[in-house]
Amino acid sequence: MSQSHLRTVEAPGVRRVLIVDDHPVVRQGLRYLLESAADLAVCGEAESAAEARTAIHRLHPDGLICDISLRQVDGIELVRNLRAHFPELPILVLSALDEAIYCARMLALGVSGYIMKEASTEQLLVSLRRVLDGNIYVSEAMSNCLLSGFASGAAHLPVDPLERLSNRELQVLQLIGNGASTREAARRLNLSIKTVESHRQRIKRKLNLTTSAQLLRYALLNHARPLANSAASND
Numbered sequence: 001m002s003q004s005h006l007r008t009v010e011a012p013g014v015r016r017v018l019i020v021d022d023h024p025v026v027r028q029g030l031r032y033l034l035e036s037a038a039d040l041a042v043c044g045e046a047e048s049a050a051e052a053r054t055a056i057h058r059l060h061p062d063g064l065i066c067d068i069s070l071r072q073v074d075g076i077e078l079v080r081n082l083r084a085h086f087p088e089l090p091i092l093v094l095s096a097l098d099e100a101i102y103c104a105r106m107l108a109l110g111v112s113g114y115i116m117k118e119a120s121t122e123q124l125l126v127s128l129r130r131v132l133d134g135n136i137y138v139s140e141a142m143s144n145c146l147l148s149g150f151a152s153g154a155a156h157l158p159v160d161p162l163e164r165l166s167n168r169e170l171q172v173l174q175l176i177g178n179g180a181s182t183r184e185a186a187r188r189l190n191l192s193i194k195t196v197e198s199h200r201q202r203i204k205r206k207l208n209l210t211t212s213a214q215l216l217r218y219a220l221l222n223h224a225r226p227l228a229n230s231a232a233s234n235d
Helices: 003-010 024-034 049-059 075-085 099-109 121-132 140-151 167-177 182-189 193-206 212-222
Strands: 015-020 040-046 063-066 091-095 113-116
Touching (some): 015 049, 015 121, 024 121, 040 121, 063 075, 075 099, 099 140, 113 121, 167 182, 167 212, 182 193, 193 212
Parallel strands (some): 015 040, 015 063
């Protein structure tokens, strides 16, 4: 049995964290960071939503660090599923995606915190401890943005064309940008081809695009800016 596992199981006051990220280098770095802290330990790793759900059932972690860009089923769908089955599990989203666009959507889904991957290691540890303590964490800049929105009477102020899209439309747009055909997008999202076509038409209308070529170009330019689920309908 490894030293880290002994510490995870036996040491009092150590919180056990599951890491969910599809990049081995990221998982390795997070494991090293967390296990350098006396009060934290990594109880497991997962590279997909399916692995994450299995690990949670088996390991019962105290909290979760999760990327929202996962292969096959994305981290957004994972968060929705976990909130349905593990409503009290603290979830910290660690993402390379612009918090100004996606943080509020993820909070609406029920995550406990959102931090950018460009943050310092000290900030990451602070954010993780805060969500493990049952609190909410966002960056100071994001907190000011959210408070300004509420103070002005608007809970969420659109700052980007992507904000006009529903959760499902964002998913379809990203799949288009990743080169998926309509049939492939339908399979990946468990939708009919007709439904995906309807989403494509609504995306074009909301983004003021008139042709499929324009939609493809927009998707290619923006597909690296990942999905997020808003409080709006998925339809």
